[in-house]
Amino acid sequence: MMPKLNLTRLVVMLFVLTLLAAGCAKKPLTEEPLVTEQPTQEQVLQQQPAVIEEQPVDEAAAEAARIAAAEAAANKAVSGLLRIYFDFDQYVLTDAARQQLARNASLLKAAPTINVQIEGHCDERGSDEYNLALGEKRAMATKSHLVSLGVSIGRVSIISYGEEIPLDPAKTEAAWAKNRRAEFNARR
Amino acid sequence: MKIVRAILAAAVLYFFYAGSAAAVRIEISAPGEQIIPLAITSLLPMGAVQAGVAEEFQQVLENDLDLSGLFDLVDPEAFLGDAQKLTLHSTQVDFGQWRMLGAEVLIKGGYRFEAGKLTVELRLYDVISRRLLTGRRYIGTLADVRRIAHTFADQILLSLTGESGPFNSRIAYISKRTGRKELYLMDVDGHQRLRLTDHRSIVLNPDFSPTRKELIFTSYDKGNPDLYRKEIYTGRESRLSLKPGLNIGGRYSPDGREVALTLSKDKNSELYLLGTDGTIHRRLTNHYGIDVDPSWSPDGHRIAFVSDRRGNPNIFIVDIHTLEVNRLTYAGKYNATPAWSPKGKRIVFARLEGSEFNLFSIRSDGSDERQLTFGPGSKEHPRWSPDGRFLIYSLDRGGEKSIWIMRADGTGARKISSKGGHDTHPAWSARW
Numbered sequence: 080m081m082p083k084l085n086l087t088r089l090v091v092m093l094f095v096l097t098l099l100a101a102g103c104a105k106k107p108l109t110e111e112p113l114v115t116e117q118p119t120q121e122q123v124l125q126q127q128p129a130v131i132e133e134q135p136v137d138e139a140a141a142e143a144a145r146i147a148a149a150e151a152a153a154n155k156a157v158s159g160l161l162r163i164y165f166d167f168d169q170y171v172l173t174d175a176a177r178q179q180l181a182r183n184a185s186l187l188k189a190a191p192t193i194n195v196q197i198e199g200h201c202d203e204r205g206s207d208e209y210n211l212a213l214g215e216k217r218a219m220a221t222k223s224h225l226v227s228l229g230v231s232i233g234r235v236s237i238i239s240y241g242e243e244i245p246l247d248p249a250k251t252e253a254a255w256a257k258n259r260r261a262e263f264n265a266r267r
Numbered sequence: 268m269k270i271v272r273a274i275l276a277a278a279v280l281y282f283f284y285a286g287s288a289a290a291v292r293i294e295i296s297a298p299g300e301q302i303i304p305l306a307i308t309s310l311l312p313m314g315a316v317q318a319g320v321a322e323e324f325q326q327v328l329e330n331d332l333d334l335s336g337l338f339d340l341v342d343p344e345a346f347l348g349d350a351q352k353l354t355l356h357s358t359q360v361d362f363g364q365w366r367m368l369g370a371e372v373l374i375k376g377g378y379r380f381e382a383g384k385l386t387v388e389l390r391l392y393d394v395i396s397r398r399l400l401t402g403r404r405y406i407g408t409l410a411d412v413r414r415i416a417h418t419f420a421d422q423i424l425l426s427l428t429g430e431s432g433p434f435n436s437r438i439a440y441i442s443k444r445t446g447r448k449e450l451y452l453m454d455v456d457g458h459q460r461l462r463l464t465d466h467r468s469i470v471l472n473p474d475f476s477p478t479r480k481e482l483i484f485t486s487y488d489k490g491n492p493d494l495y496r497k498e499i500y501t502g503r504e505s506r507l508s509l510k511p512g513l514n515i516g517g518r519y520s521p522d523g524r525e526v527a528l529t530l531s532k533d534k535n536s537e538l539y540l541l542g543t544d545g546t547i548h549r550r551l552t553n554h555y556g557i558d559v560d561p562s563w564s565p566d567g568h569r570i571a572f573v574s575d576r577r578g579n580p581n582i583f584i585v586d587i588h589t590l591e592v593n594r595l596t597y598a599g600k601y602n603a604t605p606a607w608s609p610k611g612k613r614i615v616f617a618r619l620e621g622s623e624f625n626l627f628s629i630r631s632d633g634s635d636e637r638q639l640t641f642g643p644g645s646k647e648h649p650r651w652s653p654d655g656r657f658l659i660y661s662l663d664r665g666g667e668k669s670i671w672i673m674r675a676d677g678t679g680a681r682k683i684s685s686k687g688g689h690d691t692h693p694a695w696s697a698r699w
Contacts, residue, residue, distance in 0.1 A: 168580075204619060204622050205580070205603070206559075206560060206573065206603035206617065206647065207472065207648075208472065208516045208529065208559040208560045208573070209557060209560065209573055209580055209603055211513055211529075212513065212557040212559050213557060215531055215536065216557065219534060238492075239492070239512075239513065243448070248666075250622065250666070
């Protein structure tokens, strides 16, 4: 960039000097060659914008690449946010839950366009109302942990469904364990 | 077994007698005498015979009176000639015949169906004193036979015990028979079912206004568990509380002027009192633990609720004026869904043992805990009849969820919801 500009300035200065020289010298009109050199200088000036115009083309490509990367991160977050599980009548996060939350937090931080609603769920044992409150405690504990891992608090909302939406309606320990959970509902 | 039942029924009867000394005609003495031998004769046509009227009336009345546990029905096979006579005046009745059969109380009646109008004449006679205890004439249509029978059953209890029965009232409940949880209404015997909501979301935990034909319930219709109010006859519906987070477990105060409920707007579930315009009147609890499931004392001064503030879920009582909190239950590891008797003395609740709930009752001072239900299946959501004689609850057994009714002492349990309905969360209306 700089060398070109300097060259341009140089050429312009040369031209000006030439004009001055021509003016001062009071040369006869027959000395045409100096005048015919002007088009060459104009060509240099015309080339300049052509070189600058190439840059927006580069930026558009970079923007497209950035959007694609964000889209990929968003898709990854939407599909990669996995549910976590809780112990009976507990809303304390287990070690396994914390590990999954660390992965979920990374996915969310990589995809800043994605908001997430955390759903708190319970197994069917326990009273309905108590489980609505417990499900909310689970969702809140999950949200707090994500925020502590650096996910912006404004991106995370919560809702409790208590025992209303079990994953597995069976009355077995395995089913109950599956139903005590927090789900991540990604929203673009 | 029959003796046990008789003693329990006597206890129940005594309980109500104590609260209403006037107008009682049945003497309370030895427990064994408290089952009243009753003869119910068929309604006789006072004009042209209308098929089904007498049968339906008989079935509804017998079911109500059997549930009351106060009567021993005299076998109709043994009835003599007087049963075939329309005797609407005590001087016409052959009381000797009824006395011979051991009946102490006698129901007689007749009906007339003319020009779409049904008239039912009913009489309750005291066989021993040969007197009319109560007489009623009901006028309606053929569609009102069940209602007339329920109303007369209430009248019989009023006449014999001094306190009306709860049979002409309604049960609100949640059913999943459309695939989604919606609010329904039915009679106390499970008939006349009617769906009230079409939210196609999740509708939960209804409660009747004690003074108006109105219900409150929670619904996820707008994406958050908000508290709704619905007028039953107009169908008009509005959101009463829509704070962020939970708006659940709404219960009208006994005077109908306030609603106790759980809100989690401050990031933790706490009990609040709302005005009927939805404004917050008062915060009742302040603890980081879970506080849910309010149930009013009948005097409106205290509220029983569930809290895990001492570890496991247990029943506590808060004084709504001083906000002093006292613990009610200590036994068991998981006690929930308290329901305070409209008579004030006892609180029924559900205790989780293993993976199943059973119903217990305890005095409001924490003494005299009794187990009311036994056997397989989880029994939850107990609520009282307006007269305190009966309890209604949900049973989850073998994946089928149904609604049951029983006497306050745990006897006489029977299913009232129909098969395959996934019916839960019953609430009993005031007298209709």
